[in-house]
Amino acid sequence: MKIALFTDTFPPQVNGVSLTLQRWAEHMERRQVETRIFVPRCTQEDPEAPGVLRSLSVPLFFYPEHRLSFPNPFFIRRELREFRPDLIHVTTPFNMGLMGLHIAKKEGIPLVASYHTHFDRYLQYYRLQFLSSWIWNYMRWFHESCELLLAPSDETKQLLENKGLPRLDLWRRGVDTELFCPSRANHAFRRRYHIEGQHVLLYVGRMAPEKDLDVLAGAMKKLPGSFRDQVHWVLVGDGPMREELEAEKLPHITFTGTLRGEALAEAYASADAFVFPSTTETFGNVVLESLAAGTPAVVARAGGVKEIVEHGRTGWFASPRSVDGLVEGICHLLGNSERLRWMGKEARRMALEQSWDQIFDRLLFRYEAIVERKTARHAHAG
Structure with a gap:
């Protein structure tokens, strides 16, 4: 299997999402799953890593710790045509995620999304509550073509169900119990x-x-x-x-x-x-x-x-x-x-019961099931 990941946060950024995705990449490598990871460039000194492809980005004016990506569509399309992914996973509904969504639709590649941030709950802290209904309309549009939308907790999954988002499942988080002990x-x-x-x-x-x-x-x-x-x-x-x-x-x-x-x-x-x-x-x-x-x-x-x-x-x-x-x-x-x-x-x-390996292996199983369904559909259509 070949997986392309599109995300607006990745190390050296430090937050729960970026560190989870770094672990995801390490696990895919151990399981010999080929990946291409499309992420924002934070500084010219960002570490280079195999399969990690960085795009221009700028800090958000009201929250400089977060960045707004400006992916180059010609470069990304060329990379993906050479890589030929079996599945695309997007972790953000914004610029980088939009690029992943666009390519998945155009090329007929199965799309999986994961939900990481309650953007609408952030609005009240920045006096932007009036955008809440617009955000949920946008979220429903963005995820309507996804084969699967992954939530990190039951509470989040229930919220997304209540908001009318389809095809939901859980993707919980683990912890490194050797490091944190x-x-x-x-x-x-x-x-x-x-x-x-x-x-x-x-x-x-x-x-x-x-x-x-x-x-x-x-x-x-x-x-x-x-x-x-x-x-x-x-x-x-x-x-x-x-x-x-x-x-x-x-x-x-x-x-x-x-x-x-x-x-x-x-x-x-x-x-x-x-x-x-x-x-x-x-x-x-x-x-x-x-x-x-x-x-x-x-x-x-x-x-x-x-x-x-x-x-x-x-x-x-x-x-x-x-x-x-x-x-x-x-x-x-x-x-x-x-x-x-x-x-x-x-x-x-x-x-000690929260194993990253088990959590990521279950995610891989979901990927495989989605790719197999697509293959079966094409065989049936043929």
Whole structure:
């Protein structure tokens, strides 16, 4: 089988989607499935990789961490005619995805799409709610010719069904339990960031309005004094809200910027609890990474995150956008060290069941079934 992937996000961009797709590419290589991956170029120093073909892109004016691609149709058509893919997979409904959609229709190549981002939920954070109905009309048009639309969680799948999108199935996410594991915890992490508090509370993700970081800041300020003085906050990531959060000069807080690989794994494992207030997640990769590191999570009871955390066992649910709920969860976890250790062990046990290999192999099986159906249809027509 030969697969062409079209996406508007891919490493060196750092987000859950790009890292998932990097793992996808690595798995396809191990399974000896030929791929061509069409992605945006972020800088002239982007790493070159076999089968990864980059197109011109520019940062979005209101969100520079995301990029708008300008694929060259002549170059891409030439590449695909030489490659002759059996199936095209698109992960975005925008410029790069449109190119994949156009070529799939024109050449009669089966098309699979995956849904990764609740764009309509982001609109309220940028005062663009009036675009919501237009976006869903566009999404229905974009996906009507897809053989399959993959959602990362039951919650997201149900939303898409309710919006009238057809031919849905699940494509869940896994976690690297060798990289993200409790043994990465060490005192060097505390020394590096001058952490003196008894407890470390961690956030990992984009620093942007749609992550509900105003709720996180409110919880920092509202923690009871008995906890506030014992806690050191570590915020990992970057984005348009970082400068605003730094300007608040909250006590006992460290901004690390983006961390990758072992440095990120060390942060997860060295924290006592992970705090993630976002209500806009289709899945929540960072939450699963935290659990794999043996670090329980306090999260909003919203989106795909609800399907990762088990309340009272591997973490704690707070009501969406509730400062008080977030504070209650933090205090519950930190208030009993024995219970916290037990929850960390349960979190690790749950994460060990989330195998990337099984998840990607199931995706490959779906690809094969779609290609076989097309072959059978052509044979019948002939």
